[in-house]
Amino acid sequence: METYGIDYKESGKKGCVSLQKVYVLDSSVLLHDSRAIFQFQDNEVIIPFVVLEEVEGKKRREDNVGRAAREAIRNLDRLRNAGRLSQGVSLPGGGKIRIELNHYSREILPINSDLSLADNRILAVSLSLAREEERSVILVTKDIAMRVKADALGILTEDYYNDKVVMPQITDEVLRISLEDEQIDELYRNNSILWHETLPSNSCIKTVLSDQCVLPLVSSPDGKRIIYCMGQGRASWDIRPKNIEQAWALEMLHSTEIKLVNLMGPAGTGKTLLALASGLEQTVHGDKYLRMLCARPIIPFGKDIGFLPGEKEQKVRPYMQPIYDNLEFLLRSKKDKERERSGESIVESAIDLLIKKKQLEIEVLTYIRGRSIPNQFLIIDEAQNLTAHEVKTIVTRAGEGTKIVLCGDTDQIDHPYLDRESNGLAYIAARLKGQPFYGQVRLVHGERSDLATRAASLL
Known part of the structure; x- marks a missing residue:
């Protein structure tokens, strides 16, 4: 899983001072994860004012997007008690959050860009900050088209990685073991056998017999036994595995x-x-x-x-x-x-x-x-x-x-x-x-x- 907030170290100085990054959040991130503002470690999180308007427009929806919008607004309201969000408020993880009110410029985007569009206003904020800041400014968005436009403008951009996982190959999840004839006979009789080592809990296992027949097996929850899945003519409601x-x-x-x-x-x-x-x-x-x-x-x-x-x-x-x-x-x-x-x-x-x-x-x-x-x-x-x-x-x-x-x-x-x-x-x-x-x-x-x-x- 990707982790935000990896510090860049400024070498040559005693103690090595860390340079924080600046993350600009798109509304799609807050609507995906209402606690996204807390996931960037000790870096600065910027929320353009137009993002607040977009999130507010979703808060009355009765689906999961509406729930995320309401929760995101509540999180910001609690932080408001610690200071003015427009000037920056410290986050529990050591970072900082700020609502950006400026950087609404027609000159900063390509000619004929429509600044009535929320996406273009967010891009304008990101591009302006990138030109002013010495730190890395990164636009975080779940919107693929937004990332493409940001890249065309030279803005560093990322997907929101905090809840991403990488699934292993299917073949890597299946264990393969060899069984002796006596063990196979015991499996047929008792539907399970003790195993000489502890296996991962509830793992899918298969073994290939001498006649090339494949036996479907699973490990027990404690990993100490191997269970034969087809024992006693396994069926459910007359449905048998194919x-x-x-x-x-x-x-x-x-x-x-x-x-x-x-x-x-x-x-x-x-x-x-x-x-x-x-x-x-x-x-x-x-x-x-x-x-x-x-x-x-x-x-x-x-x-x-x-x-x-x-x-x-x-x-x-x-x-x-x-x-x-x-x-x-x-x-x-x-x-x-x-x-x-x-x-x-x-x-x-x-x-x-x-x-x-x-x-x-x-x-x-x-x-x-x-x-x-x-x-x-x-x-x-x-x-x-x-x-x-x-x-x-x-x-x-x-x-x-x-x-x-x-x-x-x-x-x-x-x-x-x-x-x-x-x-x-x-x-x-x-x-x-x-x-x-x-x-x-x-x-x-x-x-x-x-x-x-x-x-x-x-x-």
Whole structure:
């Protein structure tokens, strides 16, 4: 993870005096991380006045951007008690923050630049400071176009790196071991064996047998045992794994010791289907959980269709349709087909019946904040569209006996201020890997249909 505030040392002087940097923050940074002003160590943070205007314009929104805007304004208001922000106020980490009121010049930008645009006014502030300051002046923005314009003007510019993580190669996350014939026989008999060394908790493992057959294995949470994932004909709600990654996923989904499972992979690899099948099996048949709760962030694909009519359930149905599609596939194959064959008329769908019995709840993430969720199987779909702060908020909602499953693809992000290195899914993977309560699987093989798999690779 990138760290801000690496000091440049001025050599030749006794004691070596450090030269601070000056970071100019774009509004996209504050709307992405409301605590961004505290992340620059002992350097000076500059917020152009136009940034305050942009953030204020977002504060009445009821989504996550609005929440970040309100929190950013509250943080600045608390700092105001320590002095005038326009003159500079010390930050807890040793740095300084200042709201810049000047540097509104038409001559400093290229001819015909429209200074009514907020981006151009921020660029003007950055360029003017860069010409006046002896220190390095860096514009920090999540806006790619803004970084390109800044570079064209000769302004040093960076993305906001504080919550970025670098995911390892998929092959680096899978352990490979060799087993003796006696160990393999014991695996088939007992589903697990003791291992001679401590392995990383809940790691995906595979071993290749003499006939080139690959066994899917995982390490136990304490790392002292190896578990055979296909033991006792592993299946959930009549869904059986079609590849080794799905076998790893089902094992972790059924483990009572793993409280948080992270399933990452492209569309069609079975993330949501496996999570729902496991949740139904353990909730409806196994009685391990009181309810299965499914949720996803409301971020439309493509142009938004505006306000929707009806009650809350009718309004959110279009956004939750992928979950309904998978549930209908699972439940129809299990119940409705049998009733149809017997000639029985279907008055209510199996989904409606489970909802009435309070064994199933389909909700939007907006309504999860502030809740305590005990003894439930909680599935968060499209988790790549969540920030690190939002994922932390969701995970901390878990009460006693709750299991959380995060599903998503870091290459399909619709959030305007997130990318594959700064989303909540990747953040969780980087921070919790190796914890005994956490397991993750990166699925790679598309199993939706032959058409979908071929199209994904060719188009």
